Amino acid sequence: MSERVSEPSDAVWRSPRSADEIPSRRRRGRRVVLAVLAVLAVGGAAATAFGVVAWIQYDRYQTGDSSGMGQVLAGTTVVTRPIEDGEPRRGDVIVFRNRAWLGPTSPEPMLSRVVGLGGDTVACCDPRGRITVNGQPVTEEYLDHEFADMSGHDSFEYEAAVPDGHVFVLGDQRANAVDSRMYVELPSAGGIPYPDVLGVAVATSDDGFVAEPLEPTTAFTDAGLPGPATRDATYFAKQLLLLIGALVFAASLVTLLLVGVDIRHHRDQPPPPVWS
Known part of the structure; x- marks a missing residue:
């Protein structure tokens, strides 16, 4: 039985488009x-x-065994930004050199809160134990009362006329803080010159990278004093x-x-x- 061989067809298949005509x-x-x-x-x-x-516009400082600040735990990293217009605000937590107190050989930078600006009069205390700024009593909600009664450092009387270009600072843990109260007899009345202020704290961090915002206080504006504390809403966005x-x-x-x-x-x- 012979096999049938199909004849080649005259129809020719042609690709509609060549690979070289247009890209695939x-x-x-x-x-x-x-x-x-x-x-x-x-x-x-x-x-x-x-x-x-x-x-890189922000600096970071490591606190020691005792920060003296209720909002800032010991051993944490404090994130700071430059001072706006070169002048801190009441309520700001600042990092500063304390050369005005201890001279040019002072130790590492310190951390404290601004309660008075140049031209202010800071005094302690009113009948309720509150500091007064320009005669206005300030209810400091940020005070760490765990340390309030360890000594009399938070309640001894003083009055300081803050020189222009200086800030008067107090620690939140008044019983164990070293601050402007101890140096009111100096020519600077315990004030820190603006050039010695390294930055205002805007956040804290346990690991040096992931930071928690430092909520600014309203204690001074609530007392009728002008100028809110510094708030940096852009740090975390950046x-x-x-x-x-x-x-x-x-x-x-x-x-x-x-x-x-x-x-x-x-x-x-x-x-x-x-x-x-």
Whole structure:
């Protein structure tokens, strides 16, 4: 029994488009992906750069075994920002050099709270045990009362006329704080010169990176004294921007490299045959 051999057909199949005529959809898709990734990488790099510039404007100080501040635990890191307009505000927690008290050989920077500005008169105390600033009694809700009765340091009487260009500072833990009260007999009346103020505390951190905001007090504005304490609402936004920008940049860069390797791999492959 003989096999039937089919005759070749006169119909010829031809590819509607040659590989060299227009790029394939896959090739165009890769180009779009590359463009998007490039934009993301540039945006991530810009956000990271902005975050780094903003980040380095803040300083960090390690507190010792006793901070003297109820809002700041001993052994934590204090995040500070420069003083706006070169002048602290009442209620600000500041880091400062205490050269005005102990001379140029003073030890490491100290931490305390501003209760009086240049031109203010700070006195202790009214019949309820409150300090007065320019005659206005101040209810200090931030005081750490655990240390209030360990000694008489928080209640001994004093009155200080703060010189211009100085701040009068008190610790929140009045019983064991070293502050302006102990130096009211000096020519500076215990005040700290503005140039010795290193920064105002805006946050604290246990690990040096993840920080908790330091809530500003309203005790002085509640007492009728002008000028709210410093609030920095941008620190955590800058911290978040730095983190997100770094993640976007890293992810985009890695993906760009992978896509580039894939494109190079396909370029090295021989083109498919074109039937005509």
